Structures are given as C-alpha cells and as structure tokens.
Amino acid sequence: MSCRVLPFPSQVNEVYTSIFTFLKTKNGRQRQIMLLNIRALLDEHHISHYNYGSFSVHCTADKDIAYIYGKQRGFNKYCPQCKSYLYSADGPVTILSIIEGIKTDRVTYGCNCGAIFYKWEKK
Numbered sequence: 001m002s003c004r005v006l007p008f009p010s011q012v013n014e015v016y017t018s019i020f021t022f023l024k025t026k027n028g029r030q031r032q033i034m035l036l037n038i039r040a041l042l043d044e045h046h047i048s049h050y051n052y053g054s055f056s057v058h059c060t061a062d063k064d065i066a067y068i069y070g071k072q073r074g075f076n077k078y079c080p081q082c083k084s085y086l087y088s089a090d091g092p093v094t095i096l097s098i099i100e101g102i103k104t105d106r107v108t109y110g111c112n113c114g115a116i117f118y119k120w121e122k123k
C-alpha cells in the first residue's frame, strides 16, 4: 500500500518558525517572509485561517492581508510570560496586528520571549 505525503506539516512548521524568527529579530525582511509564508500556507490549502493553539493565522479573501491573532489575553502593561514592558520603542514586544473597534482596538502583541497575546486597548 502506498500513501501520498502531503506538504501540510512542513508548511505549518515553516509559518511557525518564521513568526518566531520575526519576533527574535523584529526585522522588516523577516516580517515580509512571515506574512508571505502565512499567505502561501492558507492559499495552497484554500483555507482562511489556521489554528496554532495559542494564536491563529488569517488571510483576507483577496489574499492582500495576512495577520496573526493572539488568543491569550494580556491584562497589564507587561508581557504575560517574561514581564517585559509593552510600550517601549526598543523593547522586545512588537505589535503583530490591530483589529479596530469604535472605542477599543484588539491588539495582538508578540514578544521575543515567544509569547503571543492580545489586549483590548482604549482609543
């Protein structure tokens, strides 16, 4: 009996790795690679999002916008994992996506310690 090996798991890992490489480097080129990998994964499998447990990756129908959606909620001004301050310009925490509301935004943050989380931020 033969079986066909699908590329799904390696692509899933590639997206995962590119996200954490970006969080380590916070480099513009790594951000591009991360977003392209997310698009490629979702496009190839004709899915709009993929669930990684503590976060998920999404793409709009026109494939223009790819983004990361945190699921663990942060409650204060510090990373829930390593306690780094969120709002310093040269700090380890970076914004991964913002979903805008009328009074509050749902902001997903990523930290170079590996934490991905969201916070409701008042406008």
Ligand SMILES: [Zn+2]
Residues within 6 Å of the ligand: 079, 080, 081, 082, 083, 084, 111, 112, 113, 114, 115
């Ligand atoms: Zn952290």
